[in-house]
Amino acid sequence: MMSHYSKSFTLFLTLFLILATLFFGKHIVANGEDILLLIKGEATPYQSIVVWQWRASRLSAALILGAALGVSGAIFQSLVRNPLGSPDITGFNVGAFTGVLLSIALFGNLYWLSVFGAILGGLFSALLVYIFAYKGGHSGFRLIIVGIAISATLSAFNQWLTLSVSLETAMTAALWSAGTLNGMTWSRILPATALIVVFIICAFLLNTRMKLLEMGDDTAAALGISVNKTRLTLLFVGVALTAVATAITGPIAFIALAAPQIAKRLENSASISLGASALVGGLLLLTADFIAQHIWEGSTLPVGLITVSLGGIYLVYLIIREGK
Numbered sequence: 001m002m003s004h005y006s007k008s009f010t011l012f013l014t015l016f017l018i019l020a021t022l023f024f025g026k027h028i029v030a031n032g033e034d035i036l037l038l039i040k041g042e043a044t045p046y047q048s049i050v051v052w053q054w055r056a057s058r059l060s061a062a063l064i065l066g067a068a069l070g071v072s073g074a075i076f077q078s079l080v081r082n083p084l085g086s087p088d089i090t091g092f093n094v095g096a097f098t099g100v101l102l103s104i105a106l107f108g109n110l111y112w113l114s115v116f117g118a119i120l121g122g123l124f125s126a127l128l129v130y131i132f133a134y135k136g137g138h139s140g141f142r143l144i145i146v147g148i149a150i151s152a153t154l155s156a157f158n159q160w161l162t163l164s165v166s167l168e169t170a171m172t173a174a175l176w177s178a179g180t181l182n183g184m185t186w187s188r189i190l191p192a193t194a195l196i197v198v199f200i201i202c203a204f205l206l207n208t209r210m211k212l213l214e215m216g217d218d219t220a221a222a223l224g225i226s227v228n229k230t231r232l233t234l235l236f237v238g239v240a241l242t243a244v245a246t247a248i249t250g251p252i253a254f255i256a257l258a259a260p261q262i263a264k265r266l267e268n269s270a271s272i273s274l275g276a277s278a279l280v281g282g283l284l285l286l287t288a289d290f291i292a293q294h295i296w297e298g299s300t301l302p303v304g305l306i307t308v309s310l311g312g313i314y315l316v317y318l319i320i321r322e323g324k
Contacts, residue, residue, distance in 0.1 A: 021058070021290055064189065064196055067281050071277055073087065074260040075235075075238035076238050079235065080143045087242040087256050090143065091129065092126050092239050097250070099119070099243070100121065104173055105164075109172055111191075123243075125151075132150070177251065179304020192244055204274055252304045253308050259277050260280075263279070
């Protein structure tokens, strides 16, 4: 578990960002009295709509989807036993993006079809990586290299598909592909929350088996674990968490990569914790979205742009550290 200091600091920072996200911004500059009125439900209708309908739904989406990406990253990094083994690097989020693009191109921008397409696309890319990386077993390094190759191939296909569809569909896909929480509503986030909660519960139920797999396939099998079945089940859960988040916001990079490693260091532990990864993932996405809303006066940047900018720096650091 996290140390008392680390847990307190993380919770304090999360609470601070929640309050700042709800009550700070150009539409409302809330003083203490305004905040008290909002909490009591006695504020003006305009203030209530801005805070509880617009900002609270966006805030909830950042925390929930960030937690989903954090848990997904923890699963994949545990499976490949490598800090670079996240959906961002292995291409599963790109596969989910492909599924959504195909869904938009064939059926229009329909919510549940996009979610279903994202899950199928993520599973398809995972299956390709799993098949091509198999060589008498699954090496973590080989999975990452094959994942990068599959990701590059799917990225090229996504670009071709975007150029092949109608202009309206291409513009919809381009806006969505930036990875954004703009326009988030309760009607979009609540169904996704239900799916994410189910998959996170599944991940926690598989946590003990996942820890045994970290000890090696032979050891896990000797302890009575069905190695391939457990790995495939964890793969499905991890892909589903990434796919649902991708279907709602578009691809948001580097949360799944960074959250488990930051959580691991906060806990000062040799293994990756699903709970800590979920907490840190939610905090990272909330932080990135707050920066995206306020860094550029007069406009809101896609949160994916912020996570790519910060995550790229982290990825360089991680590669250098792993190289040593």
